[in-house]
Amino acid sequence: xxxxxxxxxxxxxxxxxxxxxxxxxxxxxxxxxxxxxxxxxxxxxxxxxxxxxxxxxxxxxxxxxxxxxxxxxxxxxxxxxxxxxxxxxxxxxxxxxxxxxxxxxxxxxxxxxxx
Amino acid sequence: xxxxxxxxxxxxxxxxxxxxxxxxxxxxxxxxxxxxxxxxxxxxxxxxxxxxxxxxxxxxxxxxxxxxxxxxxxxxxxxxxxxxxxxxxxxxxxxxxxxxxxxxxxxxxxxxxx
Numbered sequence: 597x598x599x600x601x602x603x604x605x606x607x608x609x610x611x612x613x614x615x616x617x618x619x620x621x622x623x624x625x626x627x628x629x630x631x632x633x634x635x636x637x638x639x640x641x642x643x644x645x646x647x648x649x650x651x652x653x654x655x656x657x658x659x660x661x662x663x664x665x666x667x668x669x670x671x672x673x674x675x676x677x678x679x680x681x682x683x684x685x686x687x688x689x690x691x692x693x694x695x696x697x698x699x700x701x702x703x704x705x706x707x708x709x710x711x
Numbered sequence: 712x713x714x715x716x717x718x719x720x721x722x723x724x725x726x727x728x729x730x731x732x733x734x735x736x737x738x739x740x741x742x743x744x745x746x747x748x749x750x751x752x753x754x755x756x757x758x759x760x761x762x763x764x765x766x767x768x769x770x771x772x773x774x775x776x777x778x779x780x781x782x783x784x785x786x787x788x789x790x791x792x793x794x795x796x797x798x799x800x801x802x803x804x805x806x807x808x809x810x811x812x813x814x815x816x817x818x819x820x821x822x823x824x825x
Contacts, residue, residue, distance in 0.1 A: 637817070638817030638818050639800060639816075641815070644813070652812060687755070689754075689813070696743050697745075697760045698743075700747075703754055704752075
């Protein structure tokens with residue numbers, strides 16, 4: 597398997613524009629997580645899915661953020677409208693949640709810059 | 712809610728020095744505990760893990776012991792190398808009240824000088 601794949605790797609957009617980040621988890625994994633990483637706040641959990649169903653979205657900062665998982669092999673994180681404070685690295689991770697201590701596999705991240 | 716607290720960085724050490732990075736957690740239920748490492752420009756990758764009290768996780772010379780009585784999972788290495796320079800994250804995954812919730816600390820940046 598190629599691992600967790602995120603696209604794009606880098607995104608530069610103007611304030612007010614819509615941004616869509618994409619993630620393809622490892623085949624067979626039933627949990628998918630979206631994180632945001634900044635220097636100030638570290639690694640924040642935004643939302644996670646189990647079997648394509650959102651379980652906890654309490655980390656989503658505000659209504660401008662939305663996430664979907666239409667099927668087991670694809671998820672999106674959308675920001676509309678984007679703001680400069682959304683600039684961060686966004687990571688997707690997937691887990692085969694079958695047991696204790698299961699390892700999470702991370703994508704390489706999308707570096708978002710909103711100007 | 713569940714949370715992980717780890718020591719603030721950055722930590723700068725000379726090669727062959729002893730490393731400790733402190734980590735404590737708050738969680739309901741019986742979480743599994745992890746240390747992940749992030750090299751520049753990359754995603755996180757698992758370093759070691761422990762799934763129950765008194766378990767010791769180990770990998771690449773790093774160790775951490777799951778201490779339920781002190782709710783801690785401190786990372787140690789006896790002799791660091793320049794190649795260990797990275798950001799280290801403590802994490803928990805809860806199989807109790809918040810099943811499936813994978814929570815990370817803020818990370819500790821380690822720089823090892825030759």
